[in-house]
Amino acid sequence: MATTPERRRAGRGGRPPQLTREDIVATALRVIDTDGLDALTMRRLGAELGVAAMSLYRHLANRDAVLAAVVDHLAAEAFTELDPGDSWSEALTRFGAAYRRTLLAHPRAVPLLATHPMDIDVGLRLMGGVLDRFAAAGLSRTDALTAVQSVAVFVLGHALAQVGAPPGSPAARPETAEAADYYQSWFVAGLTAMVAGFAARFGR
Amino acid sequence: MATTPERRRAGRGGRPPQLTREDIVATALRVIDTDGLDALTMRRLGAELGVAAMSLYRHLANRDAVLAAVVDHLAAEAFTELDPGDSWSEALTRFGAAYRRTLLAHPRAVPLLATHPMDIDVGLRLMGGVLDRFAAAGLSRTDALTAVQSVAVFVLGHALAQVGAPPGSPAARPETAEAADYYQSWFVAGLTAMVAGFAARFGR
DNA sequence: CTACTTTGCTTACGGTGTAAGCTTACGGCG
DNA sequence: CGCCGTAAGCTTACACCGTAAGCAAAGTAG
Numbered sequence: 001m002a003t004t005p006e007r008r009r010a011g012r013g014g015r016p017p018q019l020t021r022e023d024i025v026a027t028a029l030r031v032i033d034t035d036g037l038d039a040l041t042m043r044r045l046g047a048e049l050g051v052a053a054m055s056l057y058r059h060l061a062n063r064d065a066v067l068a069a070v071v072d073h074l075a076a077e078a079f080t081e082l083d084p085g086d087s088w089s090e091a092l093t094r095f096g097a098a099y100r101r102t103l104l105a106h107p108r109a110v111p112l113l114a115t116h117p118m119d120i121d122v123g124l125r126l127m128g129g130v131l132d133r134f135a136a137a138g139l140s141r142t143d144a145l146t147a148v149q150s151v152a153v154f155v156l157g158h159a160l161a162q163v164g165a166p167p168g169s170p171a172a173r174p175e176t177a178e179a180a181d182y183y184q185s186w187f188v189a190g191l192t193a194m195v196a197g198f199a200a201r202f203g204r
Numbered sequence: 205m206a207t208t209p210e211r212r213r214a215g216r217g218g219r220p221p222q223l224t225r226e227d228i229v230a231t232a233l234r235v236i237d238t239d240g241l242d243a244l245t246m247r248r249l250g251a252e253l254g255v256a257a258m259s260l261y262r263h264l265a266n267r268d269a270v271l272a273a274v275v276d277h278l279a280a281e282a283f284t285e286l287d288p289g290d291s292w293s294e295a296l297t298r299f300g301a302a303y304r305r306t307l308l309a310h311p312r313a314v315p316l317l318a319t320h321p322m323d324i325d326v327g328l329r330l331m332g333g334v335l336d337r338f339a340a341a342g343l344s345r346t347d348a349l350t351a352v353q354s355v356a357v358f359v360l361g362h363a364l365a366q367v368g369a370p371p372g373s374p375a376a377r378p379e380t381a382e383a384a385d386y387y388q389s390w391f392v393a394g395l396t397a398m399v400a401g402f403a404a405r406f407g408r
Numbered sequence: 409c410t411a412c413t414t415t416g417c418t419t420a421c422g423g424t425g426t427a428a429g430c431t432t433a434c435g436g437c438g
Numbered sequence: 439c440g441c442c443g444t445a446a447g448c449t450t451a452c453a454c455c456g457t458a459a460g461c462a463a464a465g466t467a468g
Contacts, residue, residue, distance in 0.1 A: 438441080
């Protein structure tokens with residue numbers, strides 16, 4: 001977790017910061033990935049950063065703020081550029097797959113998305129490219145939002161089902177290849193059905 | 205929480221129980237409904253039942269077991285008899301709506317379903333009637349499970365989006381009628397699209 | 409140097425889940 | 439009746455949590 005070479009703050013005086021908000025968030029996500037959500041205590045997070053727990057409060061209001069920041073971080077990670085040639089239905093499918101990829105890359109963090117809803121602006125930025133494809137096809141913003149958000153909640157719900165475990169399961173719980181295949185084809189079937197359904201309603 | 209008139213246990217001797225597992229679960233759900241998930245502490249739950257916190261451990265292994273039991277309780281509540289004349293697509297739509305109704309009846313409990321996945325047998329019992337409609341139409345069990353579970357995760361994901369709030373919101377957060385309408389029509393659109401998509405794939 | 413500002417640290421408190429062992433209330437049996 | 443086994447509930451205690459309050463340190467500006 002090396003600090004950036006030039007860490008002089010913008011503001012005038014004061015002790016130079018040894019901690020960045022981004023450092024904290026990235027470390028928090030790493031802890032969640034390796035040891036799970038419950039392992040992310042303020043003391044643990046501080047220890048990982050070589051700092052006392054209370055020092056974190058200079059940068060984030062409380063533990064919930066840390067978790068919310070992790071959610072935003074994940075949203076940024078899920079952002080994908082879209083091929084400009086895609087139709088809205090292709091873009092929608094791609095969006096769902098990309099969002100899913102990000103969630104599965106951080107299985108222990110997925111329940112966070114359920115508990116700490118994504119900031120609305122962050123969410124819109126994440127879906128922005130797809131929404132544009134709908135607009136380009138002459139569809140209303142309402143229809144676009146309905147379709148994209150429907151896919152988004154499906155992806156999240158599906159990921160929850162995939163990574164979920166009666167909490168108390170032995171730590172990391174590596175997924176078998178068969179299980180992964182099962183969930184993947186279920187996912188594709190559901191996503192395809194939903195996109196096809198919207199296509200039938202909106203017309204291509 | 206009056207005890208049932210005849211509360212003699214089945215087993216031989218011993219002090220007669222003053223607490224039932226069902227009492228505990230029902231009270232837990234009531235606390236969650238009124239004061240939220242965080243308010244459900246073992247001490248609080250004991251106090252509501254007129255009992256010391258540690259007494260609960262005679263009936264449920266730990267707090268997570270209480271939460272899991274609440275989830276099962278909700279699943280039982282979501283169970284709906286289906287009209288035998290329904291096609292699989294009608295039954296599927298009805299199932300989604302009924303599941304959604306139950307979730308919205310307990311908004312503060314919805315995140316539980318994300319965190320504590322439903323027991324597999326409980327889930328199958330919940331979906332059993334719908335699965336039968338698929339079988340009656342000659343569809344494979346795999347296809348049936350894919351469709352029903354897809355709807356289920358969509359319903360849960362959607363409910364999470366509806367009831368979710370940056371945790372720290374002022375307690376109960378009553379929903380405006382406009383918001384409820386918005387989510388309802390979004391829900392109908394998404395569910396309809398998904399069911400239509402599966403219908404197109406499976407054939408009616 | 410002194411004054412100021414910002415960061416990080418120390419200490420402390422109330423609340424949590426729950427492990428260990430004790431007490432209480434019953435039904436059965438001598 | 440007295441005693442005993444047994445199951446339910448209670449008391450106490452502990453480690454750990456988030457975080458409020460105030461202090462120490464490390465820079466810049468004058």
